[in-house]
Amino acid sequence: MEKLSSKPAGVIIEGVSKSYTVNKSKLVAVNNISFEVPAGTLFGLIGPDGAGKTTLFRMLTTLLLPDAGNIWVDGLNAVADYKALRKKIGYMPGKFSLYTDLTIQENIHFFASLFETSFEENYDLIKEIYEQIAPFKDRRAGQLSGGMKQKLALCCALIHRPSILFLDEPTTGVDAVSRKEFWEILQKLKTEGITILVSTPYMDEASLCDRVALIQDGKIMQIDTPQHIVDHFDKPLYAVKSPKMLPLLKMLEKDAAVLDIYPFGEVHHMVLKSKDSKVNLPEDATMQVIKPNIEDLFIYLMRNHE
Amino acid sequence: MSPLRYILEKEFKQIFRNPAILKTIFILPVIQLIMLPMAADYEIKNINIAVVNNDHGSLSIELVQQITASNYFKLVSYTNGFNTAMESLESDKADLILEIPKDFEKRLFKEKETNLFLAVNAINGVKGSLGAAYLNNIIQTFNQSFRNKELVPGRFSEIPQIQISSSNWYNPKMNYRIFMVPGILVLLVTIVGMNLSSINIVREKEMGTIEQINVTPIQKFHFILGKLIPFWVIGLIVMSVGFIVAWVVYGIIPLGSYFTLYFFAAIYLLVILGIGLLISSYSENQQQAMLVTFFILMIFVLMGGLYTSIDSMPEWAKWFTKLNPISYFIEVMRMVVLKGSSIKDILPQILAMLGYSVVINIWAVLSYHKRS
Numbered sequence: 001m002e003k004l005s006s007k008p009a010g011v012i013i014e015g016v017s018k019s020y021t022v023n024k025s026k027l028v029a030v031n032n033i034s035f036e037v038p039a040g041t042l043f044g045l046i047g048p049d050g051a052g053k054t055t056l057f058r059m060l061t062t063l064l065l066p067d068a069g070n071i072w073v074d075g076l077n078a079v080a081d082y083k084a085l086r087k088k089i090g091y092m093p094g095k096f097s098l099y100t101d102l103t104i105q106e107n108i109h110f111f112a113s114l115f116e117t118s119f120e121e122n123y124d125l126i127k128e129i130y131e132q133i134a135p136f137k138d139r140r141a142g143q144l145s146g147g148m149k150q151k152l153a154l155c156c157a158l159i160h161r162p163s164i165l166f167l168d169e170p171t172t173g174v175d176a177v178s179r180k181e182f183w184e185i186l187q188k189l190k191t192e193g194i195t196i197l198v199s200t201p202y203m204d205e206a207s208l209c210d211r212v213a214l215i216q217d218g219k220i221m222q223i224d225t226p227q228h229i230v231d232h233f234d235k236p237l238y239a240v241k242s243p244k245m246l247p248l249l250k251m252l253e254k255d256a257a258v259l260d261i262y263p264f265g266e267v268h269h270m271v272l273k274s275k276d277s278k279v280n281l282p283e284d285a286t287m288q289v290i291k292p293n294i295e296d297l298f299i300y301l302m303r304n305h306e
Numbered sequence: 307m308s309p310l311r312y313i314l315e316k317e318f319k320q321i322f323r324n325p326a327i328l329k330t331i332f333i334l335p336v337i338q339l340i341m342l343p344m345a346a347d348y349e350i351k352n353i354n355i356a357v358v359n360n361d362h363g364s365l366s367i368e369l370v371q372q373i374t375a376s377n378y379f380k381l382v383s384y385t386n387g388f389n390t391a392m393e394s395l396e397s398d399k400a401d402l403i404l405e406i407p408k409d410f411e412k413r414l415f416k417e418k419e420t421n422l423f424l425a426v427n428a429i430n431g432v433k434g435s436l437g438a439a440y441l442n443n444i445i446q447t448f449n450q451s452f453r454n455k456e457l458v459p460g461r462f463s464e465i466p467q468i469q470i471s472s473s474n475w476y477n478p479k480m481n482y483r484i485f486m487v488p489g490i491l492v493l494l495v496t497i498v499g500m501n502l503s504s505i506n507i508v509r510e511k512e513m514g515t516i517e518q519i520n521v522t523p524i525q526k527f528h529f530i531l532g533k534l535i536p537f538w539v540i541g542l543i544v545m546s547v548g549f550i551v552a553w554v555v556y557g558i559i560p561l562g563s564y565f566t567l568y569f570f571a572a573i574y575l576l577v578i579l580g581i582g583l584l585i586s587s588y589s590e591n592q593q594q595a596m597l598v599t600f601f602i603l604m605i606f607v608l609m610g611g612l613y614t615s616i617d618s619m620p621e622w623a624k625w626f627t628k629l630n631p632i633s634y635f636i637e638v639m640r641m642v643v644l645k646g647s648s649i650k651d652i653l654p655q656i657l658a659m660l661g662y663s664v665v666i667n668i669w670a671v672l673s674y675h676k677r678s
Contacts, residue, residue: 061521063677082677083523091521097514101323102316113312114522156518 009072010039010164010195011060016069018055029055031218032069037197037211039074042190044209045199046298052218053199054094057168060197061091074163074195087115090162092153094169094199100142104133107141108155115160125192126155129185147178154185165189167198171205183208203295214298221301226294233292233300235259236275239267242285255279260303269296309524313532321536327502335494335544339551343486353437356383356391356400363411369448373404378440392425401427402437414452476644487556488639489612491548495571496578496632497603499541503582504599506533507674508589520676530671534579541575542568561646570638570652573659577631580666587674606632634659 018030030052037043045053058064060073062082071078076085098107105119108130112119123130133151136144141152150170157165167186171179183205186196190210198209206212206226213223222229240261242248249268252261257277261270269290272279281287321327355373359366374381379402383394394400405423407413413420422445428434477484510516519529545568552558560567582599589595608614609623610632616624627633634655641647649656 063517063520065677086521086523089521091518093514093517095514095517097516097518099316099320099515100513101320106316106319110312110316111518111522114309114519114524116309116523 009036010041010074011037011043011197012070012072013056013060014070016056016059016066016071018052018059018064018067028218030059030066033215033218033220034069035213035220035223037195039195040190040193041210042186042196042198042208044206044212045197045215046201046203046206046212046294047199047215048201048302051215053215054168055218056215057091057166057197057199061089061166062086063091087160088163090157090160090165092157092165092167092170094172096149096153098141098149098153098156101140103138103140104144104152105137107152108159111156112159117160119159122159122161125161125189126158128188129155129158146174147181150174150178150182154182158189162194164195164197167196169199169201171200171202179205203293203298206294212294214301216302222297229297230292230294233297235300236272236277237290237292237296238270238272238287239264239290240270240281240285240287241267242282244284248282248285251282252279260300262299264295269299271296271300308528310528310532313524313528314535317532317536321540327540330498330502331540331544332547334498335491335547336551338494339487339490339548340555342490343483343556351378353379353402353433353440354382354400355379355402355404355437355441356385356394357381358385358388358391358403358405360386360408361406361410362386365411365414365452366406369406369445372448373441373444376440376444378437395425395427398427401430401433402441404441483556484558484644485640486612487552487558488560488643489610489636491545491552492632492635492639493607493610493612494548495541495545495575496606496635498544499537499575499578500582500599500603501596502540503533503537503579504585504589504595505592506537507583507586508592508595511589512591526671526674526676530583530667530674533583534576534667537579537582538572538575541578542571545571558643560643562642562648566642566647566649566652567639569649570635570642570656570659573656573663574631574635576663577659577666580663580670581631583670584666584673587670606630609633611636628658631659631662 013036014034016030016033017028019026019028021027033052033056045056047053055064059066060071060078062078062085065079073085074088076088078085099110102110108126109119112122129151133144133148133155136148141149144152154167154170157167171182174182186198187208190196198205200206206229209226211223211225212229214221214229222232224232240248240252245263245268249261249263252258252268252270257272257279259271259273261268263269270279270287279287357370357373359370370381370384373379382400383391385391388403388405391400391403391405395403403423403425405425407421407423410420410422424438424441426434426438507516510519549564581602585595585598585602589598609616609619609627609630611627612632616627616633619627638647638652638655641652645651
């Protein structure tokens with residue numbers, strides 16, 4: 001692992017494992033993970049469904065006990081000091097989990113009072129988010145749109161001014177505009193000094209984080225800044241295009257010079273085994289060198305992991 | 307300020323926003339208390355009787371007249387062949403067959419004794435045995451009046467006779483409603499309380515809200531108490547609605563004090579709600595919780611002493627009813643409503659419920675984990 005900056009760590013994870021028993025067989029959800037999140041950073045945990053993101057988050061937020069390993073969040077041990085820790089963390093689960101039969105305002109006030117604080121006391125922190133949903137403050141949470149629910153959930157997770165915020169797939173099932181707005185909110189929260197851990201299955205969101213960890217099958221594959229991660233990709237990458245995309249994909253898959261090819265938007269991304277490899281392209285196809293993004297790297301790691 | 311206050315505020319808001327709960331509290335008890343005691347009549351009327359009369363004498367006709375005049379029996383067939391009567395029994399038209407033998411009258415006068423034959427359809431056991439008992443009663447009376455009228459008084463007065471006369475204490479007219487209504491009220495309070503509490507925590511699990519609660523610093527004890535208190539209040543409200551119905555519709559006013567009843571109910575509800583919360587914290591979804599609650603309630607209700615007397619149960623069942631909170635409340639309810647018992651009289655039941663509630667609720671708090 002790369003040497004970390006001198007900043008104090010927000011989260012330290014040491015050799016953490018967790019497995020479940022499903023139908024009498026053991027299922028390893030998190031497999032001996034270790035990493036650190038520097039305080040005050042926006043840290044992304046990127047991985048496909050079932051990679052172990054939620055399990056890891058539930059352990060970090062004291063909801064689940066790890067089978068092995070140690071977790072320190074904001075200097076507190078997540079197992080031994082869980083009571084003190086709960087006052088300092090904010091958690092927004094992947095599934096909307098506020099009271100649908102209470103209004104926006106009642107939900108926020110209720111969670112504020114459980115943390116022995118008040119809406120007014122920490123209003124400045126959530127002001128910008130709250131203002132967007134304020135016109136509906138007397139509407140029941142169950143009658144809100146997906147984007148508004150998500151903003152309300154963020155308000156409730158922030159109302160006690162946590163020092164670390166855990167967001168489990170906050171943008172899953174949210175439209176593109178709301179997603180963009182949401183990431184802008186996170187960037188602003190970072191300037192308030194809050195450490196943010198966010199998990200997402202969307203690769204394009206990785207570039208918005210300060211650091212990202214790529215996770216698959218309960219293991220961390222790579223952990224770095226998004227730029228470094230992309231730099232790590234040293235294979236030649238091309239975008240290929242032709243009027244007949246599917247036959248092109250089928251044909252190139254069989255080509256000996258091609259390491260990997262996959263559909264990517266309206267083109268196919270093609271990874272070659274080496275720079276000098278020659279590919280047999282059909283006449284109507286075009287090929288162009290492109291810069292890899294984080295998704296290319298992830299697919300590369302996923303396919304060549306074993 | 308204690309976080310309990312905020313939890314209670316939230317729970318009450320949720321309850322009053324749920325129209326189903328409000329209906330359960332006010333409308334259901336009224337309907338049930340009016341309907342059930344009216345329908346659940348322990349007296350059996352309209353027993354269908356088939357009479358086979360092989361005698362046709364005036365005495366046998368007099369007997370049949372007495373039977374049909376009693377209001378309990380409806381004459382469905384009157385024949386002189388046993389087979390036709392048997393057919394009506396088999397086709398379920400008749401519940402009883404009374405066969406009057408040939409020479410009934412003659413033998414009664416000459417030989418001073420004769421036999422009657424009685425066949426009972428015992429598919430509905432209660433109807434069969436009660437019908438037979440009623441009929442026996444009528445024949446006894448008939449027999450007695452025949453002796454007094456026809457036989458020489460001197461010879462029979464030599465035989466000493468024991469006459470039993472009974473008086474019914476605490477419920478002189480044997481009005482079954484007086485003991486059914488308070489019993490049904492107990493069942494209502496129990497069913498409403500246990501159902502509401504058993505689906506509550508599990509609902510938070512299903513909605514995912516429990517996750518959000520679990521990451522807060524709130525104490526388990528406060529959380530459970532916040533769930534218990536609203537349903538405790540609702541239980542007492544249901545009981546009050548029930549008492550009003552019992553008074554307005556049936557004119558039942560407890561002989562003992564309302565205070566004694568509420569005092570006991572307050573402790574009793576802790577047991578019932580504790581069981582509900584326990585089911586809730588072990589269940590994974592509302593369907594599971596509802597099924598388990600239904601099963602437990604069914605056993606509690608049927609073995610609670612309202613429909614079958616606990617005293618006539620086998621020994622092991624009697625021991626089992628000691629674990630059944632309903633049996634305690636029904637007993638207390640009858641003692642206070644019919645006998646006017648005071649707190650001192652129901653002390654054993656109070657102590658049993660106190661112990662029960664402590665065990666169940668500690669278990670409920672321990673079984674709820676804020677982390678897994």
